[in-house]
Amino acid sequence: xxxxxxxxxxxxxxxxSQANAIDSTIAASFSKSLASAGELLAQAASGRTxxxxxxxxxxxxxxxxxxxxxxxxKLKAQMLRLDLKGLRLESYSDGxxxxxxxxRRSDPQEFASTVLRGDSLGxxxxxxxxxxxxxxxxx
Numbered sequence: 001x002x003x004x005x006x007x008x009x010x011x012x013x014x015x016x017s018q019a020n021a022i023d024s025t026i027a028a029s030f031s032k033s034l035a036s037a038g039e040l041l042a043q044a045a046s047g048r049t050x051x052x053x054x055x056x057x058x059x060x061x062x063x064x065x066x067x068x069x070x071x072x073x074k075l076k077a078q079m080l081r082l083d084l085k086g087l088r089l090e091s092y093s094d095g096x097x098x099x100x101x102x103x104r105r106s107d108p109q110e111f112a113s114t115v116l117r118g119d120s121l122g123x124x125x126x127x128x129x130x131x132x133x134x135x136x137x138x139x
Contacts, residue, residue: 001041003049013048017041056085057106057131061099061115063123065137072097074121082114108133 003013017040021032061079066072072092079087079099086102103111112125112133126134 001045003045013045015041015044015048017044056102058086058100058102059108059111060090060132061101062132062134063097063099063136064095064126064134065139066092066095066097067137068095071121071137078118078120079115081118 001013001015001017002011004011017037019033019036019040021029021036023029023032063075066075069092072089075097076087076089076099079101082101083104084101085104086100088100090098090100092098101111103114105111108128108131112128112135115133115135116123116125122137123135124138126136128134
């Protein structure tokens with residue numbers, strides 16, 4: 001059994017197994033041994049692939065109190081310096097920006113901490129949810 005990452009083509013997991021079975025015919029023995037080997041591989045693979053094959057978890061990042069497009073550009077440049085799989089500006093209106101970020105680690109609290117460590121704008125953390133982080137800039 002081999003499992004590959006479709007995007008990169010990289011092999012994530014390779015397992016092999018063998019099984020035996022006895023039955024009245026060769027075909028039935030072959031069928032039973034193949035089914036047993038499949039069950040063994042499924043059990044082994046299910047425990048290991050949970051860690052390897054995790055879907056990307058986007059985090060919605062709301063920033064309130066931005067003072068115009070220049071501040072938005074600075075914020076975006078700051079976010080792009082983070083170790084992210086992806087970043088997209090979803091909306092900007094009346095000083096409030098909403099980004100969709102895909103961090104390499106799916107913990108929103110850790111992501112919020114990373115944003116604050118690299119902050120040069122003076123962001124304050126207002127809240128962290130399951131898939132949302134809210135920051136504000138003091139006026």
